[in-house]
Amino acid sequence: VPDAVVVGAGQAGYQTAASLRSQGFSGGVVLIGDEPGTPYQRPPLSKTYLAAGDEDPEFRSAAYYAKNDITLINQRVVGIDREARAVRLADGESVAYGHLVLATGSRTRSLPVPGADLRGITTLRTRADADALRAGLAAAERVVVVGAGFIGFEIAAAASKFGHRVTVVEATDRAMARVVSARTAERFTAFQRENGNEVLFGSGVRAFHGTGGHVSAVELTDGTELPADLVVLGVGITPNTELAEEAGLEVADGVVVGDDLLTSDPDISAIGDCAAFPHARLGRRVRLESVQNATDHARCVADRLTGAPRPYRAVPWFWTEQFDARLQIAGVSDGHDTEVLLGDGESAFSVLLFRDRRLVGVESVNRPGDHMAARKLLAADSALEPAEAERPGFVLKDYVR
Numbered sequence: 001v002p003d004a005v006v007v008g009a010g011q012a013g014y015q016t017a018a019s020l021r022s023q024g025f026s027g028g029v030v031l032i033g034d035e036p037g038t039p040y041q042r043p044p045l046s047k048t049y050l051a052a053g054d055e056d057p058e059f060r061s062a063a064y065y066a067k068n069d070i071t072l073i074n075q076r077v078v079g080i081d082r083e084a085r086a087v088r089l090a091d092g093e094s095v096a097y098g099h100l101v102l103a104t105g106s107r108t109r110s111l112p113v114p115g116a117d118l119r120g121i122t123t124l125r126t127r128a129d130a131d132a133l134r135a136g137l138a139a140a141e142r143v144v145v146v147g148a149g150f151i152g153f154e155i156a157a158a159a160s161k162f163g164h165r166v167t168v169v170e171a172t173d174r175a176m177a178r179v180v181s182a183r184t185a186e187r188f189t190a191f192q193r194e195n196g197n198e199v200l201f202g203s204g205v206r207a208f209h210g211t212g213g214h215v216s217a218v219e220l221t222d223g224t225e226l227p228a229d230l231v232v233l234g235v236g237i238t239p240n241t242e243l244a245e246e247a248g249l250e251v252a253d254g255v256v257v258g259d260d261l262l263t264s265d266p267d268i269s270a271i272g273d274c275a276a277f278p279h280a281r282l283g284r285r286v287r288l289e290s291v292q293n294a295t296d297h298a299r300c301v302a303d304r305l306t307g308a309p310r311p312y313r314a315v316p317w318f319w320t321e322q323f324d325a326r327l328q329i330a331g332v333s334d335g336h337d338t339e340v341l342l343g344d345g346e347s348a349f350s351v352l353l354f355r356d357r358r359l360v361g362v363e364s365v366n367r368p369g370d371h372m373a374a375r376k377l378l379a380a381d382s383a384l385e386p387a388e389a390e391r392p393g394f395v396l397k398d399y400v401r
């Protein structure tokens with residue numbers, strides 16, 4: 001069996017190596033990543049690990065890789081030679097592959113405004129970023145978070161544990177706009193405000209100002225200047241597709257793959273944050289940024305490489321934790337026309353999202369039972385209709401057969 005080589009040792013890369021071994025793959029498994037140390041999980045970096053830093057986010061200790069004959073190489077891959085079927089490392093060495101898996105993830109975006117390179121303006125993607133940010137939060141006096149997405153709101157929640165009253169500025173008119181309903185977004189904005197943070201909508205950043213090379217204020221598009229000695233940008237990510245592009249693979253906001261997760265080269269797969277794959281229910285290509293997506297993609301590729309190919313059809317799900325609220329989302333909504341609320345709408349509730357009377361997504365706040373039921377209903381393409389869900393006493397999990 002030819003060797004499987006995985007580029008990128010994040011969530012998707014780690015899971016590919018682990019699944020190949022747990023499913024009895026008999027060839028060599030080489031996992032190449034450009035970060036130091038062993039692969040680790042990112043979700044705690046903006047939650048518990050940022051606030052306390054006491055739990056190691058690594059998936060497995062170094063002993064696991066040795067015991068399972070997974071070769072972990074801490075280096076950057078700088079090129080793919082498709083003819084020779086080999087990747088080139090930064091130190092000039094080459095590693096040959098039978099099958100190559102691109103799991104290069106994504107990187108944080110910056111803001112193209114004056115002053116963006118001042119010290120004290122940071123982003124959060126890696127463990128090193130989280131360690132630096134934790135130290136920054138302990139020392140800072142005025143913290144501004146740019147972007148009211150998941151990451152921005154999670155960082156603002158963690159920062160309040162350091163005693164900060166954070167100002168979150170958001171260019172659009174609502175929080176988490178890409179991924180949650182207006183109702184859920186409003187509730188999470190209220191959680192920020194109830195906990196002492198300020199959230200300003202319609203507030204783009206025009207410039208950063210500094211003294212002595214360090215940020216001192218954020219200037220908003222309306223001219224307001226917010227004093228700040230620590231600014232965290234949560235303004236989205238860019239998929240790492242350069243390697244694929246330089247190798248001549250098709251790229252369109254992500255490395256383009258089919259429902260088998262193969263690129264335009266049958267010897268190369270692409271998975272996780274960097275992959276644009278066809279979504280069966282939406283009927284178009286999507287790129288998702290979640291642990292579920294990275295993990296299920298990895299398992300699908302491992303199944304193929306161990307002789308059990310199947311089309312990728314997993315139901316997307318996601319979670320975020322902010323203050324005492326745990327939001328779990330099942331499905332991806334491409335827009336919905338009907339909402340049904342279950343629960344109090346305050347601290348424990350679910351919002352069922354329908355389009356053309358078909359269930360497309362469920363957002364659950366502190367209702368994990370609803371979330372698990374929702375994943376099953378979506379996987380089964382449930383016939384649940386809004387009218388049924390609106391009946392008094394309706395319980396989502398009782399509807400799962």
Ligand code: FAD
Pocket residue numbers: 007008009010011012013032033034035041042043044045046075076077078103104105106124125126151240243271272273274288289290291292294317318319320321
């Ligand atoms: P990554 O985990 O980014 O791994 C890619 C790796 O490849 C990186 O280590 C990168 O350095 C490396 N790499 C890139 N190019 C090369 C190269 N040329 N050579 C070698 N190595 C390379 N998702 C959730 O579902 N729930 C959450 O609560 C949640 N919270 C998050 C909090 C934070 C702070 C962040 C940053 C992300 C969070 N996510 C969450 C998203 C989730 O972590 C990502 O979707 C997931 O990590 C994607 O996995 P991946 O393997 O595709 O990419």
